[in-house]
Amino acid sequence: MAVPPITSVAQPGEPSRYLREDERVHIADRQREKATLRQIAAELGRHPSTISRELRRNAHPGTGDYRPHAAQARAKARRPRPKTGKIAANPALRRAIQDGVDRKWSPEQIVRRLRRDFPDRPEMHVAHETIYQALYVQGRGELRRELTRALRTGRAMRRPRRRADQRTPRMAAPMVMISERPAEAADRAVPGHWEGDLIIGKDNKSAIGTLVERATRYVLLVHLPLGRTPDRVRDALIDTMTRLPAHLRRSLTWDQGSEMHRHHEFSLATDIPVYFCDPHAPWQRGSNENTNGLLRQYFPKSTDLAAHSREYLDKVAVELNGRPRKTLGWDTPAERLAKLLAEAS
Incomplete structure (x- = not known):
């Protein structure tokens, strides 16, 4: 006499996130009848992956047979909490x-x-x-x-990324766009091409300049204790970049912020061409954008950035340059820059 197919199984008591012993018995019976995992899952009102995981974890380690009462004992033994991590x-x-x-x-x-x-x-x-x-x-x-102190963002909850503030370009000289930047800068093959930006402090009244070398992700911080007017940004960038050896001063890529109003004067003083990103395209300075996010751990938003000394900025840069980076094969920026300088010498 044919036995009609089983379409469901009784669910005594309250639903549980864990499989009960009667459910394990049902799994064993239906497995012997060659039922599929999806059929068993539908009959128990469980997800197919739950049944698959149960058979994988709690089958006999030697024979591979699924024995429901032994499986119940194994699951029960694993469950006690808390466990030592x-x-x-x-x-x-x-x-x-x-x-x-x-x-x-x-x-x-x-x-x-x-x-x-x-x-x-x-x-x-x-x-x-x-x-x-x-x-x-x-x-x-x-x-x-x-x-909140251990997380890099300083937040216990993640927030979606927001669109960068819109800026109106106000340049004293024509801009050279990023599309005209040399190919060696785009593919990061040669060191000396930098990305730059500002991180802004409380009430938009203070700022710190950030420079990231594209090939090594090496960071320089620009001290702006008196504000971020175009002339002060120009002078601070000149002071920072002229300390570098000539072969590490090939180009600078910036967004269209008004602080670069005097970019042509910077280029004349340093012999470093400046290339500007397209509007609302922060990914064109991806390394710099990422670094600015890291720097917010040291310089939180809505704080006075002018209060930090030149010495503290140097200390933060040293710490960032000593972090292993995934994109560098877990070398640090300082290690990668040292390798490139050694190869060049």
């Missing part, structure tokens, strides 16, 4: 991660550097999500720094 259980790993956090490295930078520095010690390897969990979950005690 990998960071809390390994003091050396915890110290290494905390050191990276203290140096304002991102979790991804920390884990990549750990894998590079300890290639043969798996106990020192951890996923960057584990570090985020140690920061996000309160009361774990795995990392001592407060969440």
